[in-house]
Amino acid sequence: MARSILSLGALLLGSAFLVFAGGLNGLLLPIRGEIEGFTAASLGLLGTGWAVGYVAGCIATSSLVARVGHVRVFGAMCAVAAITVLLSLLFVTPWVWVPLRGIAGFCFAGAAMVVESWLNEKAESSNRGRIFGVYTMVNLGATTAGQLALTTGDPAGYVFFVVAAIVYCMALLPTAVSATTTPTALVKVSLDLGGLWRNSPIAVVAVFMVGISNAAFGTLVAVYGARTGLSVSEVALFASVPVLAGAIAQVPIGILSDRYDRRKVLIGIALLALVADATFLFAGFTGTAALIATSAVFGAAVFSMYPVIVAHANDHAAPGTFIQVSGGLLLVFGVGSIIGPTIAGFAMTRYGTSSLFWTTAAAHVLMLLFALLRLRARAAVPAEDKTAFRAAPLARGTTPETAVLAEPTDPETPASPA
Template identity: 35%
Template sequence: MNQIRPLIPLLVTAGILIGGNGLQGTFISLRALQEGFSPSVIGLVGTGYNLGFAIGCVYITRVIRSIGHIRAFSALAAIASAASISMVLLIDPFFWFLMRLIQGICFAGLFATVESWLNARVTNATRARTLSVYRFVDLGSVTLAQYLIPTVGIDGFQLFAIISMALTLSLVPISFADRSSPEPPDAVRFNVKTLWQISPLATVGCIVVGLTNSVFRSLGPVYAQGIGMSIAAIATFMSVGIFAGVVLQYPLGHYSDKLDRRKIILVATLGSLAAGVFIAFVAGDSTLLNYAGIFFFGAFAMPLYSLCSAHANDHAKEGQHALVSAGTLFFWSIGAVIGPLFASFMLDIFGPHALFIYMAAVLALFLAYTVQRMTVREGVPAEKRTMSFRNLLRTSTFFNKLATPPSEDKPENK
């Protein structure tokens, strides 16, 4: 514990940010419904956040290198806080889209700043423990934050104020961190053509994860309310799907390190496809059946991003692992921009169950594509892989560096 004590302020800051972001995603969708926004408009607002996140991923390194970690964090937290509280002042779809766009840019920068700072402070002795704490913070903060919604309610300005307060308070623990700001991070290169050349399957897989998982986070509350769930039940529905994401991460990752990763990608895709079909055609309006369905959907769908990243790294050459990290996040962002927008139009036309029909259709196409890729390219034998599976958060490219032991990343640290 003494070894990671200096990192506690950064981990607390990360917890506040992750919890506030998770709370905001669910709350905005529910509040938009109450304000009379159609599902397609809510999808557009969700797209604003994901578009902003993609922009932030590209440009944040330049900002940190220009003004340093603490100044970048302070500025972004202040802007995000102002954008959050301003949404209650003007209830307008275009204005909310713009504010969510700004929030997406800011959160991409905030996560990158914290994780870059953590990566600069972590040592080989503290890396594994820090990652374990970070993942616990991620899971716990997002899950607990969901229950502020039924506790406080979605009326009035209270939750807008709580989110704004959380962003402001995230400055407090980081202000007590090490007074010496770390060295600016190396510039992150985005070369989308290179990632496609390294692994078309991983590229398409990351887009598919964006097309599906981001839809659950943006429009899951709309689906749940559409089938008659209460606010408390909606919070549980979202929490179950998020929590389930850790259940199969390590079993699937373990077997993917020993077998052809594409077979495990097939298993995860098939499992999430089956869960989507179950929710769409079997669960109906039953709350318990929907809880069961979303648990299995989260358990199989959430690890897909990490599996696709690991598959891309299997084919990456020396010095290309940083490109893979940036590229997978970029392609995920593309899917996350398109997915909520397209799925929301289906919700508008066909009703709530169309959400999981859409996701099942996307996963079915990816399943077929994975099978096709297995016929045209040999898998990388386990003994020839330079990197093992890592459970990755889609927060910034620096999380990949934080999760990578130097022994597995020699080309980038030589």
């Protein structure tokens, strides 16, 4: 029993180092790019590069692990991710940063999948929920800590790049020296858009729009904050508070979505997101506190949408297809994540800083209109046929292996498409 606990702790520690480094580097690059005078368009492409690499990593890692094994793949992913951070320090130009960001996204996805496959091997029906909950909270805390680390120094120097690279290397140590057994093969996913659409059209459209909105915000929030006049420390808070608010909001939203039609819950969340969008666009902020408070409302809405959408899709899924549906939706989210930062970045360069929230507002309006349309097309799923809501880490940090770890019990009979 003690060995099992220690091996699980090693996996969680490795994951914590991984996401700490990812959170630090993910916020450091746009802040440093803004200091260097990069355009918003080029900084938006950082998010696009990351999303392309992340989606590719989710698809390709299972084959890599099958060839050389979990330990070698995990070590290689962490090492290459560290190398990309150091190369970003040596070559301070978006032409180098964007492809490096793609490589980092690939490595991050691969490393996360390996950690989650180890956790899946340890999880049993009696403790799967607890393990997933602890894993989610560890990653949330480590991501936030990585972002807030920027409040302790000057991002114009080299220190934070070195720290991120060191922590990426530290991530491979707990698993390299642990006695954890090698888990089974990783899950493979593919994008069956037709199957996903037949299962739940609203899930496909909504998760695509969430990808556009959340990736645009996650990539360019630092640029918006800096150009609004926030200090580096305030920018770090501005980026971190929405993530925490989104995690907290999943508790009441999950309860509501289990009791009521999830489409109506999603409509309510989209309306709340639009209120936050409109506040950013028209309020004319004069204080930092109001800006950060609005970002908390925004985060509570946009970062709680993804698990509601996945839960709704799985309410309609045939028994035994939960992983395929969740993995397919993750890839659709990834496609949206590729598009969102590019649109928002070029719009901010052409039309001004507020274009970030015109982009997110457009995504939320389209999601809302399609949800209202589908609400009239099909009846709600009966409560007894619903799968249980599962809180989720940030969708950008979700992999197909996350779906395996969070897998609920399938309903006995599939519901009709929504």
